[in-house]
Amino acid sequence: xxxxxxxxxxxxxxxxxxxxxxxxxxxxxxxxxxxxxxxxxxxxxxxxxxxxxxxxxxxxxxxxxxxxxxxxxxxxxxxxxxxxxxxxxxxxxxxxxxxxxxxxxxxxxxxxxxxxxxxxxxxxxxxxxxxxxxxxxxxxxxxx
Numbered sequence: 001x002x003x004x005x006x007x008x009x010x011x012x013x014x015x016x017x018x019x020x021x022x023x024x025x026x027x028x029x030x031x032x033x034x035x036x037x038x039x040x041x042x043x044x045x046x047x048x049x050x051x052x053x054x055x056x057x058x059x060x061x062x063x064x065x066x067x068x069x070x071x072x073x074x075x076x077x078x079x080x081x082x083x084x085x086x087x088x089x090x091x092x093x094x095x096x097x098x099x100x101x102x103x104x105x106x107x108x109x110x111x112x113x114x115x116x117x118x119x120x121x122x123x124x125x126x127x128x129x130x131x132x133x134x135x136x137x138x139x140x141x142x143x144x
Contacts, residue, residue: 026051027079030061031130031137033086035107039065042094042105044084044130046077046137054079060096060105060112068110075101075114081132086139088124095123 027048032041043061055076063069075098082099089095092108095115102115117123128141 027056029137031139033128033130033139033141035064039063040107042086042096042107044137044139045071046081048079060103062105062107062110062112064092064107064110068107070110070112072112074098074103074112081130081137084130085122086127086129087122088127090124094127097122 027046030043030045032043034041041061041063043063045059045061046056047059048056056079057073058075058077059071059073061069061071077098084096084098087095087097089104092106094105095117096103096105100120102117102120103112104115105112126142128139128143130137130139132138133140
C-alpha cells in the first residue's frame, strides 16, 4: 500500500472520530421514578436527534402494567436538563413541575397533560426530582 492508502485510512479514522464526537453531543436518555414496583412508573425520556439543536424533545411515559403504558410528548427542554419535581396529587395521579410548566400524569387513566396551575403551589408532598448527576439524568427520591 502506498502513501495514498495510508492517507485515506487516516482520513477515515479522523472522520470516524469526528462522527463519534458529534454523536456524543446528542442526548438519548430515559430515567424512571419507580412508584411501587418495576411495573408502575413515570419515566422522563429526553431525545436530542441532532447535535446542532438547542432543545431536547421530551416525553413522559406513564406505566402501570399490564393496564397502562403510554408515551406522551411534553414541551421541549433545554439541552441541560431543567429539574423536574414530582408531587403526589391524588390516587395514581402526580403533578410534575419543570421550571414554570406543570403537568398532570395519571397511571389510572394513562394520560399526561399540561396543567394550568396559577397558584404554583405543590398539590401534595414532593416524592422526588429528575435532576442531572454526573452529567446524566437521574431520579432522586425524597425518601433518600
